[in-house]
Amino acid sequence: xxxxxxxxxxxxxxxxxxxxxxxxxxxxxxxxxxxAVVRPRSAAALKELVRLAKAEGFGLVPRGAGTGKAGGCVPxxxxxxxxxxxxxxxxxxxxxxxxxxxxxxxxxxxxxxAAEAQGLFYPPDPNSWExxxxxxxxxxxxxxxxxxxxxxxxxxxxxxxxxxEDGDLHTFGxxxxxxxxxxxxxxxxxxSEGLFGFIVGATLRLTPLPREFATLLLPVTRWEDLLDLPGxxxxxxxxxxxxxxxxxxxxxxxxxxxxxxxxxxxxxxLAVLEFDDRGCTSEAFLGGLMDLLGPVAEGxxxxxxxxxxxGIWAVRRMTxxxxxERHPKKVSEDIVVPRSRLREFFAGLERLDLSSVSYGHLxxxxxxxxxxxxxxxxxxxxxxxxxxLFRLTLSLGGxxxxxxxxxxxxxxxxxxxxxxxxxxxxxxxxxxxDPSGIFNPGxxx
Ligand code: MLT
Ligand code: ZN
Numbered sequence: 001x002x003x004x005x006x007x008x009x010x011x012x013x014x015x016x017x018x019x020x021x022x023x024x025x026x027x028x029x030x031x032x033x034x035x036a037v038v039r040p041r042s043a044a045a046l047k048e049l050v051r052l053a054k055a056e057g058f059g060l061v062p063r064g065a066g067t068g069k070a071g072g073c074v075p076x077x078x079x080x081x082x083x084x085x086x087x088x089x090x091x092x093x094x095x096x097x098x099x100x101x102x103x104x105x106x107x108x109x110x111x112x113x114a115a116e117a118q119g120l121f122y123p124p125d126p127n128s129w130e131x132x133x134x135x136x137x138x139x140x141x142x143x144x145x146x147x148x149x150x151x152x153x154x155x156x157x158x159x160x161x162x163x164x165e166d167g168d169l170h171t172f173g174x175x176x177x178x179x180x181x182x183x184x185x186x187x188x189x190x191x192s193e194g195l196f197g198f199i200v201g202a203t204l205r206l207t208p209l210p211r212e213f214a215t216l217l218l219p220v221t222r223w224e225d226l227l228d229l230p231g232x233x234x235x236x237x238x239x240x241x242x243x244x245x246x247x248x249x250x251x252x253x254x255x256x257x258x259x260x261x262x263x264x265x266x267x268x269x270l271a272v273l274e275f276d277d278r279g280c281t282s283e284a285f286l287g288g289l290m291d292l293l294g295p296v297a298e299g300x301x302x303x304x305x306x307x308x309x310x311g312i313w314a315v316r317r318m319t320x321x322x323x324x325e326r327h328p329k330k331v332s333e334d335i336v337v338p339r340s341r342l343r344e345f346f347a348g349l350e351r352l353d354l355s356s357v358s359y360g361h362l363x364x365x366x367x368x369x370x371x372x373x374x375x376x377x378x379x380x381x382x383x384x385x386x387x388x389l390f391r392l393t394l395s396l397g398g399x400x401x402x403x404x405x406x407x408x409x410x411x412x413x414x415x416x417x418x419x420x421x422x423x424x425x426x427x428x429x430x431x432x433x434d435p436s437g438i439f440n441p442g443x444x445x
Contacts, residue, residue: 001014001035001036001080003052003055003056004036004038004052004080007038007045007048007049007052008042008044008045008048009040009041009042009044009045010038010039010040010041010042010045010049011038011039011041011086012036012037012038012039013036013037013038013039014035014036014037016033018037019033019034019036019037019081021066022034022037022063022066022074022075022081022083023074023075024066024074025066025067025068025069025070025071025072025073025074025407026066026067026068026069026128027068027069027070027071027074027404027407027408027409028329028331028374028409029070029071029074029407029408029409030074031061031071031074031075031076031408032075032076032077032079033075034061034075034079034080034081035058035078035079035080036080036081037063037080037081037083038080038081038082038083039083039084039085039086040082040084040086040087041086041087041088042088043168043169046082046163046167046169046198046200047167047168048167049080049082049167050163050165050166050167050438051167053080053436053438054436054438057078058078058079058080058438059076059078059079059080059437059438059439059440059441059442060079060080060081060082060198060438060439060440061073061074061075061076061079061080061081061082061194061440062082062084062135062139062194062198062439062440063081063082063083063084063085063136064084064085064104064105064132064133064134064135064136064137064139065085065107065128065131065132065133065136066136067126067128067131067132067136068136068140068404068405068407069332069334069404069405069409070140070193070334070401070404070405070406070407070408070409070410071407071408071409071443072139072140072193072194072405072406072407072408072440072443072444073136073139073194073407074407074408076408076441076442076443077442079441082198084103084104084105084133084135084198084200085105085133086105087103087104087105087135087200087201088103088105089102089103089104089105089106089200089201090102090103091103091106091110091111091114093114093115093117093118093120093206094175095118095119095120097175097176098120098205098206098207099158099175099203099204099205099206100114100115100120100122100203100204100206101175101201101202101203101204102114102134102201102202102204103134103135103200103201104133104134104135104136104138104198104199104200104201104202105133105134105135106133106134107131107132107133107134108124108126108128108129108130108132108133108134108137109129109130109131111134111204112125112129115206115209116209119208119209120206120207120208120209121206121207121208121209121210122156122204122206123144123146123147123149123150123151123156123207124137124142124143124144124146124147124150124152124153124156125144125145125146126142126143126144126403127144127317127320128142129144134202135198135199135200137153138153138157138160138189138190138199138202139190139191139192139193139194139198139199140153140191140193140403140404140405141153141154141190141191141403141405142403143361143366143402143403144361144403145241145242145243145244145274145316145361146241146242147361147364147366147402147403148239148240148241148242148243148361148363148364149239149240149241149242149276150207150241152403153190153191154187154190154191155205156204156205156206157173157186157187157190157202157203157204157205158173158174158175158176158177158179158202158203158204158205159171159172159173159174159175159179159186159202159203160172160173160186160189160190160199160201160202160203161199161200161201161202162186162189162197162198162199162200163197163198163200164196164197164433165197165433165434165435165436165438165439169200172184172185172186172189173186173203174203175203177205188429191405192444193405193406193407193440193443193444194439194440194443195426195430195434195439195440195443195444195445196429196430196433196434196439197433197434197439198439210241210276210277210278212276212277212278212279212280212281213274213275213276213280213281213303213309214274214275214280214281214285214286214289214302214303215272215273215274215302215303215308215309215312215313216271216272216273216274216289216293216300216301216302216303217265217266217270217271217272217300217301217302217303217312218267218270218271218272218273218293218296218297218300219265219266219267219268219269219270219297219298219299219300220267220268220269220270220271220296220297220298221267221268221298222268222296223247223248223268223269224343224346225296226245226269226271226296226362227342227343227346227362228342228343229243229271229293229296229362230243230339230342230362230363230364230365231339231340231342232292233292233363234339236292238275238288238289238292240273240274240275240363241274241275241276242272242273242274242361242363243271243272243273243274243361243362243363243364244271244272244273244316244359244360244361244362244363245269245270245271245272245358245359245360245362246265246269246270246271246319246359247269247357247358247359248268248269249357250319250323250357250358250359250370251265251267251268251269251270253322253323253326253357254315254319254322257322257326258315258318258322259314259315259318261311261312261314261315262315265315266298266299266301267298267299271362272312272313272316273363275289286302319359320332320368323357323370323372327370327372327373327375328375329373329374329375329376330370330371330372330373330374330375331370331371331374331382331386332368332369332370333367333368333369333370333371333386333389334360334366334367334368334400334401334402334403334404335366335367335369335389335390335393335398335399335400335401335402336364336365336366336367336393336398336399336401336402337365337367337393337396337397337398338365338396338397338398339363339364339365341365341396341397341398342362342365344396345367345392345393345396345398346358348392348395348396349369349389349392352385352388352389352392354369354371354385354388354389355371355372355373356369356370356371356372356389357369357370357372358370361402361403364402365398365402366402366403369389371385371386386413387413387416387417390413390417391417394417400413400414400417405444406443406444407443407444408442408443411442411443411444411445414444414445415445423445426444426445427445430445
């Protein structure tokens with residue numbers, strides 16, 4: 001790529017072999033071969049890249065660690081991938097301000113560990129938390145089990161530094177929760193999947209580190225009994241920090257083919273609940289909880305050691321990879337329905353007869369419905385099945401994605417099913433903030 005030859009402070013990759021790994025993320029989507037991959041190390045590199053993109057008419061595709069689930073970072077035609085893995089910057093915790101600043105390249109596990117070293121907590125915990133980069137979690141507004149109590153990434157972002165279409169870096173927000181001088185433009189960038197500009201760093205809100213956990217295995221003999229529990233718990237004043245579930249099919253598969261810890265999992269269906277409030281291991285707290293859960297549970301178990309707790313989480317964390325290994329062509333969805341409509345959702349799903357299995361974040365209604373035979377399903381039929389699933393979700397007041405985003409994987413469905421006013425507003429924003437259309441072209445809208 002001749003025009004990239006003089007790019008300052010950046011590695012430029014153009015060998016086909018080097019470009020190949022960038023064609024995919026962790027979704028089923030495969031991208032087009034990019035013109036190049038660039039690893040910028042300074043603002044000057046980004047400035048020149050933006051100038052060249054406009055002058056030469058190519059798009060820029062942001063990339064963190066490539067662990068996304070919706071194809072948001074895979075290249076579309078005539079694009080250069082901007083790989084932020086070499087982006088410089090320090091990770092700094094400020095206990096006085098209860099915040100942490102870090103570059104987009106910071107591994108999320110290091111962000112979480114830096115907070116913990118100071119007795120503080122950064123809650124977002126997507127399944128890829130040990131391998132993803134902070135920048136990707138900001139661009140996609142990543143979630144995870146802890147979202148049940150703590151919300152998703154955007155709820156923890158105080159300020160962002162971002163590359164905009166003028167080629168410069170701009171900061172939106174300050175290191176305080178209170179910043180009300182005008183609309184929160186930084187929030188527009190979080191979860192934008194790079195549509196309006198690329199986030200290169202952020203200041204994140206922290207909270208004191210929870211040190212007490214009650215982790216419960218809750219097996220049921222009638223799986224529908226799980227479905228009212230998130231709403232009933234919240235209605236009774238209990239807010240779990242995580243409330244995960246395996247439907248009967250996922251649980252049976254884990255038990256038959258999963259790791260040692262999974263073979264002993266009880267029940268027809270199973271939930272994993274965790275509480276992290278101070279006093280959550282007290283008799284009074286657990287007694288009240290048992291009164292609520294007891295009638296539906298079959299042999300409720302509370303983790304009695306950190307080792308047992310970690311074992312339970314290890315099984316939950318490997319479920320996605322486990323299913324992927326057993327069903328390499330599966331398509332995993334990420335829909336959300338309000339907690340109060342879970343029973344209706346699963347009744348509707350059964351009527352759709354999609355041969356799906358489900359697991360995920362029951363506590364906040366974020367369900368990973370997996371179509372295991374997607375790879376063998378005729379494409380037009382698969383598309384119809386997915387549209388049926390999305391329509392059911394929307395009819396219950398839900399949404400197409402809780403944490404993975406739209407990217408390329410769900411773009412068509414998003415465009416077809418969203419309120420036309422929402423799409424018009426998004427397009428108007430895109431036109432205003434990126435008139436040359438250089439930022440992540442072809443994604444979301
Ligand atoms: C999970 O919660 O396991 C992931 O978000 C789902 C996935 O990896 O597909
Ligand atoms: Zn998930």
